[in-house]
Amino acid sequence: MANGITNSMTNTASSTVSIEYPENRVIVVTPTYNEADNLGRLVREVLRQPARVDLLVVDDDSPDGTGRVADALAAAPESQGRVHVLHRTAKEGLGRAYLAGFGWALERGYGAVVEMDADLSHDPLYLQGLVEAAGGADVVIGSRYLNGISVINWPLRRILLSWGANWYVRTVTRLAVNDCTSGYRLYSRRVLEAVDLPSVRSNGYSFQVEMTFRAQLAGFRICEVPIIFTERRAGQSKLSQGVVWESLLMPLRLRWRARAMRRGMTAGVGQARA
Ligand SMILES: Nc1nc2c(ncn2[C@@H]2O[C@H](COP(=O)(O)OP(=O)(O)OP(=O)(O)O)[C@@H](O)[C@H]2O)c(=O)[nH]1
Ligand SMILES: [Mg+2]
Numbered sequence: 001m002a003n004g005i006t007n008s009m010t011n012t013a014s015s016t017v018s019i020e021y022p023e024n025r026v027i028v029v030t031p032t033y034n035e036a037d038n039l040g041r042l043v044r045e046v047l048r049q050p051a052r053v054d055l056l057v058v059d060d061d062s063p064d065g066t067g068r069v070a071d072a073l074a075a076a077p078e079s080q081g082r083v084h085v086l087h088r089t090a091k092e093g094l095g096r097a098y099l100a101g102f103g104w105a106l107e108r109g110y111g112a113v114v115e116m117d118a119d120l121s122h123d124p125l126y127l128q129g130l131v132e133a134a135g136g137a138d139v140v141i142g143s144r145y146l147n148g149i150s151v152i153n154w155p156l157r158r159i160l161l162s163w164g165a166n167w168y169v170r171t172v173t174r175l176a177v178n179d180c181t182s183g184y185r186l187y188s189r190r191v192l193e194a195v196d197l198p199s200v201r202s203n204g205y206s207f208q209v210e211m212t213f214r215a216q217l218a219g220f221r222i223c224e225v226p227i228i229f230t231e232r233r234a235g236q237s238k239l240s241q242g243v244v245w246e247s248l249l250m251p252l253r254l255r256w257r258a259r260a261m262r263r264g265m266t267a268g269v270g271q272a273r274a
Contacts, residue, residue: 024111024189026131027054029104031097034064035118037234043073043083045124046116051131053114054082058101060091093203094183094238102192114186115208119232122184129225130186136223138191139215141177142184143224153231165247169209172251178224180212181205181247191215196264204243206250213254218265 028046032039039057046055057070067087074083086104088097098115105113112134116122126142133140144150145166149159162181169180185208195214202210215222254261 024109025054026051026112026114026186027056027105027110028114028116028127029056029058029098029101030116030118031094031101032057032059032062032066032070032118033091033238034062034066035235036062036064036066036069038119038232039066039069040073042116042118042120042124043079046127047079047082049124049127051127053127053131054084054110056084056086056101056104057118058086058088058097058104060088060097095200095203095207098207099197099200102187102197106189106192110189112186112188113192115183117183117232119235121230121232123228123230126184126225126227130184133223133225134186134188136221138188138220139212139222140186141179141182141212141222141224142227143177143179143182144227144229145178146224146226150226150228151231152228154229158231165205168248169251173209173213173254175209175212175216177212177216177222180209182227182229183208184227184229187211187215188220191218191220194218194220194265196261199261199264201253202246202250204240204246206243206246209247209251210254213258214261214265217258217262 030042043055046053059067059070061067067085070085073079074085086100088100102113112131114127114130116124122142130140130142145163149163151159154162166178166180169175170177173180195211195218200207200210200214212222
């Protein structure tokens with residue numbers, strides 16, 4: 001198995017698959033900023049998936065009290081100690097929240113981390129597929145662009161923007177991935193250990209691009225599984241002008257700095273090829 005996760009799969013009569021992780025468990029990391037209306041449902045849905053993952057909420061002191069909601073959910077008996085909360089003191093962006101969450105998960109020995117938005121755009125039903133695909137890859141991307149374009153409730157303008165952004169990223173960075181900006185994805189532990197996380201600069205959509213770029217540069221296996229993305233129903237998008245500028249400039253910077261980045265990741269290259 002690519003990431004050393006021990007899993008035993010049992011096909012039951014109803015053909016559901018259960019996976020156990022005796023040592024190296026999988027944790028979903030979900031960054032939150034003002035997601036109080038979405039979090040309860042997200043936690044319930046994640047916990048009932050057959051993949052038996054844990055969940056870490058990384059909250060940036062949301063003014064709407066998401067942090068308190070997360071604490072209450074973590075303490076509820078139904079959570080069985082599988083839900084954790086990392087409180088941060090200020091809104092610092094998606095990328096910083098993920099880096100904090102990755103560090104938390106690595107310190108506690110998790111074997112793989114799944115990134116998931118808290119706004120229910122990423123259906124927890126796909127967790128099983130992501131985890132299973134980790135048997136043959138170190139990075140598994142939940143892709144909106146494998147079978148045409150799989151998004152629900154996006155206006156044409158948004159589809160064109162996302163598709164165009166992916167075309168631009170692929171062209172500039174030469175990433176061999178259909179959906180470079182998807183925020184629903186799995187990283188095995190060894191990817192997170194190898195890609196020199198403290199030097200990751202991006203914070204918006206580019207965070208996904210930069211992480212994929214670093215993983216490809218280090219020689220890790222990347223695969224995509226199809227997902228259907230649903231636009232958020234509650235809460236507000238945090239897409240800002242700064243994020244758009246970063247998305248335009250970061251691919252150029254990655255291409256420019258590829259050689260220097262590879263030098264910083266020598267350990268990862270060796271591991272990936274082992
Ligand atoms: N901790 C933390 N979470 C954030 C921050 N910005 C966004 N998020 C979370 O990151 C996830 C994705 O953010 P969204 O606002 O949904 O961004 P998006 O999915 O790119 O945009 P939409 O498609 O319009 O919803 C959500 O769970 C947000 O709550 C931040 O600064 N800190
Ligand atoms: Mg969203």
